[in-house]
Amino acid sequence: MRTAIAPGINGVDALHATLDSRNVKDLFGYRIVSPLFSYVLPDNSLVGVPAGRYGPTASDGYWLLVAPLRPGFHTISFGGTIGAAFAVDVTYKLNVVAQR
Numbered sequence: 001m002r003t004a005i006a007p008g009i010n011g012v013d014a015l016h017a018t019l020d021s022r023n024v025k026d027l028f029g030y031r032i033v034s035p036l037f038s039y040v041l042p043d044n045s046l047v048g049v050p051a052g053r054y055g056p057t058a059s060d061g062y063w064l065l066v067a068p069l070r071p072g073f074h075t076i077s078f079g080g081t082i083g084a085a086f087a088v089d090v091t092y093k094l095n096v097v098a099q100r
Contacts, residue, residue: 001058002033008082009060017064017078027062027080034059071098 015027038055041047066076074096079089 001036001056002060005058005060006033009062011082011085012062012080013083015062015078015080017076019066019076020074024064024078027064030062030064032059032061032063069094069096071096 009031012028017024017027036056036058038053038057040053041049041051043051045051062080064078072095074094075091076094077089077091079087081087
């Protein structure tokens with residue numbers, strides 16, 4: 001399964017990420033291949049398949065773990081490309097509130 005999904009991620013040729021306008025460096029060092037896992041989908045899930053357990057499957061990609069953010073407004077942007085065939089560019093605008 002991991003061999004089947006690796007070629008798609010092997011083709012990634014550009015990555016970018018910022019947290020509050022600060023560049024995250026060395027993004028190609030954040031590639032993670034998961035262990036095999038399964039998951040359960042409920043009725044009327046967003047993916048439009050019947051409810052049930054699916055798997056085994058695996059994930060292969062670039063992932064960042066962000067330390068807890070201070071209360072206030074924050075912007076996280078990230079994306080990448082696989083040649084001219086695929087591009088993604090996502091921005092999250094967050095308002096972090098203090099725990100009570």
